[in-house]
Amino acid sequence: EVQLLESGGGLVQPGGSLRLSCALSGFAFENYPIDWVRQAPGKGLEWVSAISGSAGGTYYADSVKGRFTISRDNSKGTVYLQMNSLRVEDTAVYFCAKQGEMATMWSYIDSWGQGIRVTVSS
Amino acid sequence: EVVMTQSPATLSVSPGDRATLSCRASQSLRNNLAWYQQKPGQAPRLLIYDASARATGIPARFSGSGSGTEFTLTISSLQSEDFAVYYCQQYNHWPLTFGPGTKVDIK
Numbered sequence: 001e002v003q004l005l006e007s008g009g010g011l012v013q014p015g016g017s018l019r020l021s022c023a024l025s026g027f028a029f030e031n032y033p034i035d036w037v038r039q040a041p042g043k044g045l046e047w048v049s050a051i052s053g054s055a056g057g058t059y060y061a062d063s064v065k066g067r068f069t070i071s072r073d074n075s076k077g078t079v080y081l082q083m084n085s086l087r088v089e090d091t092a093v094y095f096c097a098k099q100g101e102m103a104t105m106w107s108y109i110d111s112w113g114q115g116i117r118v119t120v121s122s
Numbered sequence: 123e124v125v126m127t128q129s130p131a132t133l134s135v136s137p138g139d140r141a142t143l144s145c146r147a148s149q150s151l152r153n154n155l156a157w158y159q160q161k162p163g164q165a166p167r168l169l170i171y172d173a174s175a176r177a178t179g180i181p182a183r184f185s186g187s188g189s190g191t192e193f194t195l196t197i198s199s200l201q202s203e204d205f206a207v208y209y210c211q212q213y214n215h216w217p218l219t220f221g222p223g224t225k226v227d228i229k
Contacts, residue, residue, distance in 0.1 A: 035218070044209065044220055044221070044222050044223050045158075045160075045166065045209055045211075045220040045223075046220070047218040047220070050218075059216065059217070061217055095166075100168070100171060105216075106213045106214075106216060106218065107171075107213050108168060108211065109156070109158075109166075109168060109211070110168050110171070110177065112166055112167075113165065114164075114165055115165055
């Protein structure tokens with residue numbers, strides 16, 4: 001069974017940092033791109049970042065570029081999202097998500113984690 | 123960035139009725155479009171990918187159609203568990219973008 005399990009969320013002050021982790025299991029994770037998608041309270045889904053299976057490619061939404069860094073350690077089956085210079089508008093539930101196709105960097109998302117809450121507030 | 127729009131914002135439907143949800147893209151997507159269902163407090167669930175292919179385990183009452191810039195999700199006979207928010211998402215262009223969602227509620 002494919003599983004993605006996020007951890008590391010919480011409450012942080014504006015300007016602070018958090019590192020989210022996503023533990024992957026149940027599939028050949030080194031072959032698949034992994035994304036982070038967030039959902040602000042009462043709002044829709046916003047793609048945040050993605051990393052290729054080999055970690056050779058990383059991609060960011062303009063809203064987080066220069067502040068967030070995505071990485072992965074395939075030996076541990078884990079993807080990370082380092083979030084620096086956090087803003088109030090980064091408050092959201094962050095989902096770790098597995099893309100459905102191996103052969104391309106951009107495809108649909110076929111599996112999601114349960115989500116982890118990040119609150120940026122003073 | 124490809125802008126996705128969905129209509130209507132809210133659709134009130136009686137159980138057993140047919141629901142038709144629309145999604146429009148600002149650029150051609152060929153057939154690189156997915157539909158997701160999200161219930162309160164849960165992660166989204168993939169329903170349809172490649173515009174019309176049902177994901178594993180998705181009931182046949184869910185169907186997708188369209189290509190280019192106009193897409194439709196049809197739920198042929200709404201069941202109680204289908205009342206939720208539905209999002210479309212394009213993956214033809216970077217960055218991935220989602221529509222704002224259509225909430226399907228009970229009439």
